[in-house]
Amino acid sequence: MIAYGPELRRLMSAILRDETQAQEAFSLFAECLLKGLPEFRWESSFRTWSQRIARNVCFKLLNAPAARHRHVSLSAISAISAISAPRRSTTSPWRRSTVKDRFRALCQRLDPEQQKLLMLRVDQKLPWPEVVRAMSDSNESMTAEEQARRAAALRQQFQRLKAQLRTLAIEEGLIAL
Known part of the structure:
Protein backbone atom coordinates (compact mmCIF):
# COMPACT_ATOMS: atom_id res chain seq x y z
CA MET A 1 0.00 0.00 0.00
CA ARG A 70 -24.75 19.94 3.79
CA HIS A 71 -26.26 23.09 5.21
CA VAL A 72 -23.91 25.95 5.95
CA SER A 73 -24.97 29.28 7.33
CA LEU A 74 -23.78 32.54 5.80
CA SER A 75 -21.93 33.48 8.97
CA ALA A 76 -20.00 30.20 8.84
CA ILE A 77 -19.03 30.84 5.23
CA SER A 78 -17.75 34.34 5.99
CA ALA A 79 -15.84 33.06 9.04
CA ILE A 80 -14.20 30.30 7.01
CA SER A 81 -13.27 32.61 4.15
CA ALA A 82 -11.78 35.13 6.59
CA ILE A 83 -9.63 32.47 8.26
CA SER A 84 -8.53 30.46 5.26
CA ALA A 85 -5.32 31.49 3.60
CA PRO A 86 -4.66 31.11 -0.10
CA ARG A 87 -3.72 27.55 -0.89
CA ARG A 88 -0.18 26.83 -1.97
CA SER A 89 0.66 24.34 -4.63
CA THR A 90 2.98 21.46 -3.80
CA THR A 91 3.99 21.19 -7.45
CA SER A 92 7.58 22.09 -8.20
CA PRO A 93 7.88 25.45 -9.98
CA TRP A 94 9.48 23.93 -13.09
CA ARG A 95 6.56 21.57 -13.46
CA ARG A 96 3.88 24.27 -13.19
CA SER A 97 2.60 26.09 -16.21
CA THR A 98 -0.48 27.97 -17.20
CA VAL A 99 -1.05 25.59 -20.11
CA LYS A 100 -1.06 22.58 -17.79
CA ASP A 101 -3.42 24.39 -15.42
CA ARG A 102 -5.75 25.30 -18.26
CA PHE A 103 -5.65 21.73 -19.57
CA ARG A 104 -6.46 20.41 -16.08
CA ALA A 105 -9.42 22.80 -16.01
CA LEU A 106 -10.60 21.27 -19.30
CA CYS A 107 -10.33 17.82 -17.77
CA GLN A 108 -12.39 18.97 -14.78
CA ARG A 109 -15.29 19.62 -17.18
CA LEU A 110 -15.44 15.89 -17.97
CA ASP A 111 -17.63 13.56 -15.97
CA PRO A 112 -15.93 11.48 -13.23
CA GLU A 113 -15.91 8.26 -15.30
CA GLN A 114 -14.12 10.03 -18.16
CA GLN A 115 -11.63 11.56 -15.72
CA LYS A 116 -10.98 8.14 -14.21
CA LEU A 117 -10.39 6.61 -17.65
CA LEU A 118 -7.91 9.38 -18.48
CA MET A 119 -6.13 9.02 -15.17
CA LEU A 120 -5.84 5.23 -15.38
CA ARG A 121 -4.64 5.14 -18.97
CA VAL A 122 -2.56 8.35 -19.25
CA ASP A 123 -1.31 9.19 -15.76
CA GLN A 124 -0.87 5.67 -14.41
CA LYS A 125 -0.14 4.02 -17.79
CA LEU A 126 -2.17 0.92 -16.94
CA PRO A 127 -2.61 -1.73 -19.63
CA TRP A 128 -6.15 -2.16 -20.96
CA PRO A 129 -6.96 -5.35 -19.01
CA GLU A 130 -6.13 -3.53 -15.76
CA VAL A 131 -8.19 -0.52 -16.85
CA VAL A 132 -11.13 -2.86 -17.51
CA ARG A 133 -10.88 -4.33 -14.01
CA ALA A 134 -10.54 -0.90 -12.39
CA MET A 135 -13.49 0.54 -14.31
CA SER A 136 -15.87 -2.40 -13.83
CA ASP A 137 -18.52 -2.07 -11.14
CA SER A 138 -19.17 -5.70 -10.35
CA ASN A 139 -17.06 -7.96 -8.18
CA GLU A 140 -17.73 -11.00 -10.36
CA SER A 141 -14.96 -12.30 -12.57
CA MET A 142 -15.22 -11.74 -16.32
CA THR A 143 -14.42 -14.25 -18.99
CA ALA A 144 -11.55 -13.47 -21.33
CA GLU A 145 -14.04 -12.74 -24.10
CA GLU A 146 -16.05 -10.31 -21.93
CA GLN A 147 -12.85 -8.61 -20.82
CA ALA A 148 -11.65 -8.25 -24.43
CA ARG A 149 -15.03 -6.81 -25.46
CA ARG A 150 -15.00 -4.35 -22.57
CA ALA A 151 -11.39 -3.35 -23.36
CA ALA A 152 -12.35 -2.67 -26.99
CA ALA A 153 -15.28 -0.52 -25.84
CA LEU A 154 -13.05 1.41 -23.43
CA ARG A 155 -10.45 1.97 -26.17
CA GLN A 156 -13.16 3.44 -28.41
CA GLN A 157 -14.42 5.59 -25.55
CA PHE A 158 -10.83 6.72 -24.92
CA GLN A 159 -10.43 7.72 -28.60
CA ARG A 160 -13.66 9.75 -28.45
CA LEU A 161 -12.49 11.33 -25.20
CA LYS A 162 -9.18 12.37 -26.77
CA ALA A 163 -11.06 13.93 -29.70
CA GLN A 164 -13.37 15.75 -27.30
CA LEU A 165 -10.39 17.10 -25.31
CA ARG A 166 -8.69 18.19 -28.52
CA THR A 167 -11.81 20.09 -29.60
CA LEU A 168 -12.07 21.76 -26.19
CA ALA A 169 -8.36 22.64 -26.25
CA ILE A 170 -8.71 24.23 -29.70
CA GLU A 171 -11.74 26.23 -28.50
CA GLU A 172 -9.77 27.45 -25.47
CA GLY A 173 -6.77 28.37 -27.63
CA LEU A 174 -4.45 25.81 -26.04
CA ILE A 175 -3.79 24.09 -29.36
CA ALA A 176 -3.35 25.87 -32.65
CA LEU A 177 -4.97 24.39 -35.72
Missing part, protein backbone atom coordinates in the same frame (compact mmCIF):
# COMPACT_ATOMS: atom_id res chain seq x y z
CA ILE A 2 2.91 2.34 0.67
CA ALA A 3 4.04 2.09 -2.95
CA TYR A 4 0.58 2.97 -4.28
CA GLY A 5 -0.40 5.44 -1.54
CA PRO A 6 0.29 8.71 -3.42
CA GLU A 7 -1.31 7.32 -6.57
CA LEU A 8 -4.44 6.30 -4.67
CA ARG A 9 -4.61 9.69 -2.92
CA ARG A 10 -4.53 11.41 -6.34
CA LEU A 11 -7.28 9.10 -7.54
CA MET A 12 -9.43 9.89 -4.51
CA SER A 13 -8.79 13.62 -4.82
CA ALA A 14 -9.78 13.51 -8.48
CA ILE A 15 -13.03 11.72 -7.72
CA LEU A 16 -13.99 13.70 -4.61
CA ARG A 17 -12.56 17.11 -5.64
CA ASP A 18 -12.08 18.01 -1.98
CA GLU A 19 -8.85 17.45 -0.03
CA THR A 20 -10.55 17.14 3.35
CA GLN A 21 -12.93 14.53 2.03
CA ALA A 22 -10.05 12.78 0.26
CA GLN A 23 -8.14 12.50 3.56
CA GLU A 24 -11.17 10.97 5.23
CA ALA A 25 -11.70 8.65 2.27
CA PHE A 26 -8.08 7.52 2.38
CA SER A 27 -8.37 6.48 6.03
CA LEU A 28 -11.60 4.60 5.24
CA PHE A 29 -9.85 3.02 2.27
CA ALA A 30 -7.02 1.79 4.50
CA GLU A 31 -9.54 0.15 6.82
CA CYS A 32 -11.41 -1.50 3.95
CA LEU A 33 -8.16 -2.69 2.41
CA LEU A 34 -7.00 -4.34 5.62
CA LYS A 35 -10.40 -5.91 6.29
CA GLY A 36 -10.72 -7.14 2.70
CA LEU A 37 -7.20 -8.50 2.36
CA PRO A 38 -8.15 -12.07 3.35
CA GLU A 39 -10.80 -12.07 0.59
CA PHE A 40 -8.36 -10.95 -2.13
CA ARG A 41 -8.38 -13.72 -4.79
CA TRP A 42 -5.52 -12.55 -7.11
CA GLU A 43 -7.87 -12.40 -10.09
CA SER A 44 -6.38 -8.97 -10.76
CA SER A 45 -3.24 -7.20 -9.67
CA PHE A 46 -3.08 -5.80 -6.15
CA ARG A 47 -2.86 -2.32 -7.69
CA THR A 48 -6.12 -2.74 -9.59
CA TRP A 49 -7.87 -4.27 -6.60
CA SER A 50 -6.78 -1.42 -4.32
CA GLN A 51 -7.90 1.15 -6.91
CA ARG A 52 -11.32 -0.46 -7.03
CA ILE A 53 -11.59 -0.31 -3.23
CA ALA A 54 -10.51 3.36 -3.28
CA ARG A 55 -13.07 4.16 -5.96
CA ASN A 56 -15.86 2.38 -4.07
CA VAL A 57 -15.01 4.24 -0.86
CA CYS A 58 -15.14 7.56 -2.73
CA PHE A 59 -18.50 6.79 -4.28
CA LYS A 60 -19.88 5.73 -0.90
CA LEU A 61 -18.76 9.07 0.56
CA LEU A 62 -20.22 11.01 -2.37
CA ASN A 63 -23.54 9.21 -2.06
CA ALA A 64 -23.75 9.42 1.73
CA PRO A 65 -26.75 11.47 2.90
CA ALA A 66 -24.56 13.78 4.98
CA ALA A 67 -22.46 14.67 1.94
CA ARG A 68 -25.48 15.40 -0.23
CA HIS A 69 -27.30 17.62 2.27
Whole structure:
Protein backbone atom coordinates (compact mmCIF):
# COMPACT_ATOMS: atom_id res chain seq x y z
CA MET A 1 0.00 0.00 0.00
CA ILE A 2 2.91 2.34 0.67
CA ALA A 3 4.04 2.09 -2.95
CA TYR A 4 0.58 2.97 -4.28
CA GLY A 5 -0.40 5.44 -1.54
CA PRO A 6 0.29 8.71 -3.42
CA GLU A 7 -1.31 7.32 -6.57
CA LEU A 8 -4.44 6.30 -4.67
CA ARG A 9 -4.61 9.69 -2.92
CA ARG A 10 -4.53 11.41 -6.34
CA LEU A 11 -7.28 9.10 -7.54
CA MET A 12 -9.43 9.89 -4.51
CA SER A 13 -8.79 13.62 -4.82
CA ALA A 14 -9.78 13.51 -8.48
CA ILE A 15 -13.03 11.72 -7.72
CA LEU A 16 -13.99 13.70 -4.61
CA ARG A 17 -12.56 17.11 -5.64
CA ASP A 18 -12.08 18.01 -1.98
CA GLU A 19 -8.85 17.45 -0.03
CA THR A 20 -10.55 17.14 3.35
CA GLN A 21 -12.93 14.53 2.03
CA ALA A 22 -10.05 12.78 0.26
CA GLN A 23 -8.14 12.50 3.56
CA GLU A 24 -11.17 10.97 5.23
CA ALA A 25 -11.70 8.65 2.27
CA PHE A 26 -8.08 7.52 2.38
CA SER A 27 -8.37 6.48 6.03
CA LEU A 28 -11.60 4.60 5.24
CA PHE A 29 -9.85 3.02 2.27
CA ALA A 30 -7.02 1.79 4.50
CA GLU A 31 -9.54 0.15 6.82
CA CYS A 32 -11.41 -1.50 3.95
CA LEU A 33 -8.16 -2.69 2.41
CA LEU A 34 -7.00 -4.34 5.62
CA LYS A 35 -10.40 -5.91 6.29
CA GLY A 36 -10.72 -7.14 2.70
CA LEU A 37 -7.20 -8.50 2.36
CA PRO A 38 -8.15 -12.07 3.35
CA GLU A 39 -10.80 -12.07 0.59
CA PHE A 40 -8.36 -10.95 -2.13
CA ARG A 41 -8.38 -13.72 -4.79
CA TRP A 42 -5.52 -12.55 -7.11
CA GLU A 43 -7.87 -12.40 -10.09
CA SER A 44 -6.38 -8.97 -10.76
CA SER A 45 -3.24 -7.20 -9.67
CA PHE A 46 -3.08 -5.80 -6.15
CA ARG A 47 -2.86 -2.32 -7.69
CA THR A 48 -6.12 -2.74 -9.59
CA TRP A 49 -7.87 -4.27 -6.60
CA SER A 50 -6.78 -1.42 -4.32
CA GLN A 51 -7.90 1.15 -6.91
CA ARG A 52 -11.32 -0.46 -7.03
CA ILE A 53 -11.59 -0.31 -3.23
CA ALA A 54 -10.51 3.36 -3.28
CA ARG A 55 -13.07 4.16 -5.96
CA ASN A 56 -15.86 2.38 -4.07
CA VAL A 57 -15.01 4.24 -0.86
CA CYS A 58 -15.14 7.56 -2.73
CA PHE A 59 -18.50 6.79 -4.28
CA LYS A 60 -19.88 5.73 -0.90
CA LEU A 61 -18.76 9.07 0.56
CA LEU A 62 -20.22 11.01 -2.37
CA ASN A 63 -23.54 9.21 -2.06
CA ALA A 64 -23.75 9.42 1.73
CA PRO A 65 -26.75 11.47 2.90
CA ALA A 66 -24.56 13.78 4.98
CA ALA A 67 -22.46 14.67 1.94
CA ARG A 68 -25.48 15.40 -0.23
CA HIS A 69 -27.30 17.62 2.27
CA ARG A 70 -24.75 19.94 3.79
CA HIS A 71 -26.26 23.09 5.21
CA VAL A 72 -23.91 25.95 5.95
CA SER A 73 -24.97 29.28 7.33
CA LEU A 74 -23.78 32.54 5.80
CA SER A 75 -21.93 33.48 8.97
CA ALA A 76 -20.00 30.20 8.84
CA ILE A 77 -19.03 30.84 5.23
CA SER A 78 -17.75 34.34 5.99
CA ALA A 79 -15.84 33.06 9.04
CA ILE A 80 -14.20 30.30 7.01
CA SER A 81 -13.27 32.61 4.15
CA ALA A 82 -11.78 35.13 6.59
CA ILE A 83 -9.63 32.47 8.26
CA SER A 84 -8.53 30.46 5.26
CA ALA A 85 -5.32 31.49 3.60
CA PRO A 86 -4.66 31.11 -0.10
CA ARG A 87 -3.72 27.55 -0.89
CA ARG A 88 -0.18 26.83 -1.97
CA SER A 89 0.66 24.34 -4.63
CA THR A 90 2.98 21.46 -3.80
CA THR A 91 3.99 21.19 -7.45
CA SER A 92 7.58 22.09 -8.20
CA PRO A 93 7.88 25.45 -9.98
CA TRP A 94 9.48 23.93 -13.09
CA ARG A 95 6.56 21.57 -13.46
CA ARG A 96 3.88 24.27 -13.19
CA SER A 97 2.60 26.09 -16.21
CA THR A 98 -0.48 27.97 -17.20
CA VAL A 99 -1.05 25.59 -20.11
CA LYS A 100 -1.06 22.58 -17.79
CA ASP A 101 -3.42 24.39 -15.42
CA ARG A 102 -5.75 25.30 -18.26
CA PHE A 103 -5.65 21.73 -19.57
CA ARG A 104 -6.46 20.41 -16.08
CA ALA A 105 -9.42 22.80 -16.01
CA LEU A 106 -10.60 21.27 -19.30
CA CYS A 107 -10.33 17.82 -17.77
CA GLN A 108 -12.39 18.97 -14.78
CA ARG A 109 -15.29 19.62 -17.18
CA LEU A 110 -15.44 15.89 -17.97
CA ASP A 111 -17.63 13.56 -15.97
CA PRO A 112 -15.93 11.48 -13.23
CA GLU A 113 -15.91 8.26 -15.30
CA GLN A 114 -14.12 10.03 -18.16
CA GLN A 115 -11.63 11.56 -15.72
CA LYS A 116 -10.98 8.14 -14.21
CA LEU A 117 -10.39 6.61 -17.65
CA LEU A 118 -7.91 9.38 -18.48
CA MET A 119 -6.13 9.02 -15.17
CA LEU A 120 -5.84 5.23 -15.38
CA ARG A 121 -4.64 5.14 -18.97
CA VAL A 122 -2.56 8.35 -19.25
CA ASP A 123 -1.31 9.19 -15.76
CA GLN A 124 -0.87 5.67 -14.41
CA LYS A 125 -0.14 4.02 -17.79
CA LEU A 126 -2.17 0.92 -16.94
CA PRO A 127 -2.61 -1.73 -19.63
CA TRP A 128 -6.15 -2.16 -20.96
CA PRO A 129 -6.96 -5.35 -19.01
CA GLU A 130 -6.13 -3.53 -15.76
CA VAL A 131 -8.19 -0.52 -16.85
CA VAL A 132 -11.13 -2.86 -17.51
CA ARG A 133 -10.88 -4.33 -14.01
CA ALA A 134 -10.54 -0.90 -12.39
CA MET A 135 -13.49 0.54 -14.31
CA SER A 136 -15.87 -2.40 -13.83
CA ASP A 137 -18.52 -2.07 -11.14
CA SER A 138 -19.17 -5.70 -10.35
CA ASN A 139 -17.06 -7.96 -8.18
CA GLU A 140 -17.73 -11.00 -10.36
CA SER A 141 -14.96 -12.30 -12.57
CA MET A 142 -15.22 -11.74 -16.32
CA THR A 143 -14.42 -14.25 -18.99
CA ALA A 144 -11.55 -13.47 -21.33
CA GLU A 145 -14.04 -12.74 -24.10
CA GLU A 146 -16.05 -10.31 -21.93
CA GLN A 147 -12.85 -8.61 -20.82
CA ALA A 148 -11.65 -8.25 -24.43
CA ARG A 149 -15.03 -6.81 -25.46
CA ARG A 150 -15.00 -4.35 -22.57
CA ALA A 151 -11.39 -3.35 -23.36
CA ALA A 152 -12.35 -2.67 -26.99
CA ALA A 153 -15.28 -0.52 -25.84
CA LEU A 154 -13.05 1.41 -23.43
CA ARG A 155 -10.45 1.97 -26.17
CA GLN A 156 -13.16 3.44 -28.41
CA GLN A 157 -14.42 5.59 -25.55
CA PHE A 158 -10.83 6.72 -24.92
CA GLN A 159 -10.43 7.72 -28.60
CA ARG A 160 -13.66 9.75 -28.45
CA LEU A 161 -12.49 11.33 -25.20
CA LYS A 162 -9.18 12.37 -26.77
CA ALA A 163 -11.06 13.93 -29.70
CA GLN A 164 -13.37 15.75 -27.30
CA LEU A 165 -10.39 17.10 -25.31
CA ARG A 166 -8.69 18.19 -28.52
CA THR A 167 -11.81 20.09 -29.60
CA LEU A 168 -12.07 21.76 -26.19
CA ALA A 169 -8.36 22.64 -26.25
CA ILE A 170 -8.71 24.23 -29.70
CA GLU A 171 -11.74 26.23 -28.50
CA GLU A 172 -9.77 27.45 -25.47
CA GLY A 173 -6.77 28.37 -27.63
CA LEU A 174 -4.45 25.81 -26.04
CA ILE A 175 -3.79 24.09 -29.36
CA ALA A 176 -3.35 25.87 -32.65
CA LEU A 177 -4.97 24.39 -35.72
